[in-house]
Amino acid sequence: MIRAEGLSRIYGRGSVEVRALDGVDVEIRKGEFVGVMGASGSGKSTLLHLLGLLDRPTAGTLVIAGTDVTALSERERTLFRLNRLGYVFQDYALVPELTAEENIYLPSKVRGMTAKECTLACRDILALVGLKERYNFLPGEMSGGEQQRVAIARALVNNPALLLADEPCANLDSRNSVLILDLIRKLNRELAQTVVMVSHEDWHRKYFDRVIYLQDGKIVADPGGNGPGSTG
Amino acid sequence: MLEEEQVALFLASRLIARGNKGTLALTIMIIAMVFVNLIFLPSIIAGVVVLFNQQTIDYSYANLVIEPKEGALLIAKPGTLVEKINRIPGVAASTPRYAAGATIVYKGKSTTPLVIAVDPDREPEVMKVHTGIISGDYLSGSDTGQILIGTTLAGDREQKVERTPTLGGVDVGKTVEVTFRNGVTKEFRVKGILKTGTSLIDNNAYISRRDLAGVLGVEDPANQILVRTQETGNENAMRLLLMQYGVQEQIWTWQDKSADFLKSIVGSFDIINLISTVVSLVIAVVVIFIVIFISIVYRRKQIGILQAIGIDRRIIIKSYIFQAIFICACGTVAGCTLLLAVLQYLAVNPLVFPGGPVAPLLEAGLVIRSIASLFIVALIAGFVPSWLTTREEILAAIRG
Numbered sequence: 001m002i003r004a005e006g007l008s009r010i011y012g013r014g015s016v017e018v019r020a021l022d023g024v025d026v027e028i029r030k031g032e033f034v035g036v037m038g039a040s041g042s043g044k045s046t047l048l049h050l051l052g053l054l055d056r057p058t059a060g061t062l063v064i065a066g067t068d069v070t071a072l073s074e075r076e077r078t079l080f081r082l083n084r085l086g087y088v089f090q091d092y093a094l095v096p097e098l099t100a101e102e103n104i105y106l107p108s109k110v111r112g113m114t115a116k117e118c119t120l121a122c123r124d125i126l127a128l129v130g131l132k133e134r135y136n137f138l139p140g141e142m143s144g145g146e147q148q149r150v151a152i153a154r155a156l157v158n159n160p161a162l163l164l165a166d167e168p169c170a171n172l173d174s175r176n177s178v179l180i181l182d183l184i185r186k187l188n189r190e191l192a193q194t195v196v197m198v199s200h201e202d203w204h205r206k207y208f209d210r211v212i213y214l215q216d217g218k219i220v221a222d223p224g225g226n227g228p229g230s231t232g
Numbered sequence: 233m234l235e236e237e238q239v240a241l242f243l244a245s246r247l248i249a250r251g252n253k254g255t256l257a258l259t260i261m262i263i264a265m266v267f268v269n270l271i272f273l274p275s276i277i278a279g280v281v282v283l284f285n286q287q288t289i290d291y292s293y294a295n296l297v298i299e300p301k302e303g304a305l306l307i308a309k310p311g312t313l314v315e316k317i318n319r320i321p322g323v324a325a326s327t328p329r330y331a332a333g334a335t336i337v338y339k340g341k342s343t344t345p346l347v348i349a350v351d352p353d354r355e356p357e358v359m360k361v362h363t364g365i366i367s368g369d370y371l372s373g374s375d376t377g378q379i380l381i382g383t384t385l386a387g388d389r390e391q392k393v394e395r396t397p398t399l400g401g402v403d404v405g406k407t408v409e410v411t412f413r414n415g416v417t418k419e420f421r422v423k424g425i426l427k428t429g430t431s432l433i434d435n436n437a438y439i440s441r442r443d444l445a446g447v448l449g450v451e452d453p454a455n456q457i458l459v460r461t462q463e464t465g466n467e468n469a470m471r472l473l474l475m476q477y478g479v480q481e482q483i484w485t486w487q488d489k490s491a492d493f494l495k496s497i498v499g500s501f502d503i504i505n506l507i508s509t510v511v512s513l514v515i516a517v518v519v520i521f522i523v524i525f526i527s528i529v530y531r532r533k534q535i536g537i538l539q540a541i542g543i544d545r546r547i548i549i550k551s552y553i554f555q556a557i558f559i560c561a562c563g564t565v566a567g568c569t570l571l572l573a574v575l576q577y578l579a580v581n582p583l584v585f586p587g588g589p590v591a592p593l594l595e596a597g598l599v600i601r602s603i604a605s606l607f608i609v610a611l612i613a614g615f616v617p618s619w620l621t622t623r624e625e626i627l628a629a630i631r632g
């Protein structure tokens with residue numbers, strides 16, 4: 001599903017350069033629920049940005065779902081994000097002027113479904129995340145947990161090959177965090193959704209099939225992976 | 233392709249409908265003001281120019297001025313010529329005049345204005361000088377020894393400093409002494425005082441041509457025939473028509489005659505107008521651009537997120553162009569309403585210029601050009617900032 005080799009992201013130049021990600025080799029299989037953990041500043045978000053095609057690596061190769069994404073043009077990257085990836089942000093990142101349904105509708109409509117298909121897909125996916133009744137609510141009228149579930153629904157509406165989530169529970173209390181984690185795990189188990197999720201909460205570990213530990217931009221442990229630090 | 237526009241329209245409509253209403257109202261109001269600013273002053277100036285032109289026609293020259301053949305001092309057989317001209321299609325009426333300087337003395341004060349001899353019966357069909365009587369009466373056909381004095385020329389007894397030489401306050405019923413170019417002096421009784429608001433006219437004196445004939449010893453003296461045409465604006469064609477009908481005298485249009493001094497005023501107004509239009513347009517461009525630019529910059533993070541979830545930048549740009557156009561359309565409608573309200577107010581409380589009330593003249597061309605330029609600005613103001621924002625790194629935009 002994902003194969004990264006020598007993935008690096010270096011900020012700045014010369015003496016002040018920051019190696020946010022420093023030669024990461026990682027392989028993620030279809031249907032895996034992978035957690036990315038590590039101290040603050042270890043490069044977790046940087047890795048997810050690269051996987052989510054929100055940023056370009058300074059060096060290394062990255063193949064997602066059979067596509068060498070480092071070779072894509074800006075436009076192709078946008079299309080790839082639309083069709084193949086789902087990204088969940090820490091702060092939900094919903095469009096505040098759109099209702100729950102409209103937020104989900106947007107990417108599905110852009111993908112080219114008819115308005116009717118879109119609406120049906122939106123209702124289905126809202127039901128899946130347990131917000132069937134909230135379809136007409138604006139983000140400002142929903143709790144953080146509800147907003148994050150809408151964001152997850154938006155990420156899923158185009159059946160992405162890969163769901164990426166960067167600390168989706170960071171702004172939520174533990175009850176809502178559990179709700180979100182259960183939801184993501186359900187998606188992973190029932191729909192075989194491949195998920196890569198960043199977290200710094202130790203107790204989240206039990207949800208993951210496999211945890212990649214980062215430190216100073218390098219993978220220090222990857223039990224279950226095939227690369228350095230792996231045990232499996 | 234149309235798919236893209238649909239999504240852009242969907243996004244634009246929601247952003248406007250559910251966005252900040254106060255900001256939207258303020259933006260629309262600013263554009264409305266800019267629109268009014270773009271049109272108001274030019275309309276007033278156009279109104280003033282029309283007033284000036286109308287005054288030139290009504291009080292000084294009518295539509296066409298016929299003057300003696302080159303080298304001659306008088307028009308030969310003016311009575312016959314007037315009859316002939318009046319029969320030409322498109323001519324409303326015409327009247328002969330004799331205009332020359334003469335010295336007027338009243339109570340030891342003397343000045344040399346233009347004294348115009350007219351046919352009191354024909355004159356009102358062509359000119360509006362008779363409407364300017366503020367005291368006394370206009371001349372009548374049977375009058376002899378009567379004179380009309382322009383209010384500026386008449387002067388004011390109270391006035392200590394005179395800007396132009398006057399008769400120091402002559403009234404109706406008083407007698408003035410007029411000395412003509414040929415040295416003949418004759419007494420005239422002041423029959424009326426004239427006030428037209430046109431300084432040129434208010435400095436003149438008017439007598440009847442019959443009196444002048446006696447003074448000059450010439451029968452039917454005329455050095456001008458003023459022609460009122462049925463329509464204003466086709467003077468050049470009418471001039472040619474008169475020539476075709478065999479009028480051999482020199483024929484001028486009122487524009488030709490007013491060339492020197494009124495044309496320079498109108499010319500100055502045109503320059504003021506041009507500068508004001510250019511300045512207003514620049515202000516319009518800058519204001520609309522800034523207002524829309526700020527609203528887009530404010531949504532930078534959101535634009536980044538839309539791109540992050542795979543919305544093509546072209547859709548985002550189009551949605552902002554739609555928003556800008558919508559705001560601009562509302563602003564234009566509000567501006568038109570405001571403008572009509574102002575015009576309505578001015579219809580009730582007109583701006584009074586020397587010579588009369590000025591009705592602002594809305595030129596369709598100007599309105600259309602203003603609307604078009606506002607929309608072009610909106611297009612640019614919607615495009616440039618969203619193009620710039622969607623061009624930057626997604627992560628930088630998301631971080632805000």
Ligand SMILES: Nc1ncnc2c1ncn2[C@@H]1O[C@H](COP(=O)(O)OP(=O)(O)OP(=O)(O)O)[C@@H](O)[C@H]1O
Nearest residue numbers: 011018019020039040041042043044045046047200
């Ligand atoms: N735009 C940037 N410019 C320069 N350095 C950056 C930039 N973004 C991230 N970094 C640096 O890269 C390193 C990794 O950052 P990253 O955001 O990936 O950490 P993280 O593991 O997600 O941390 P956290 O748990 O706090 O979110 C940090 O040292 C950070 O300072």
Ligand SMILES: [Mg+2]
Nearest residue numbers: 044045046166
């Ligand atoms: Mg992070």
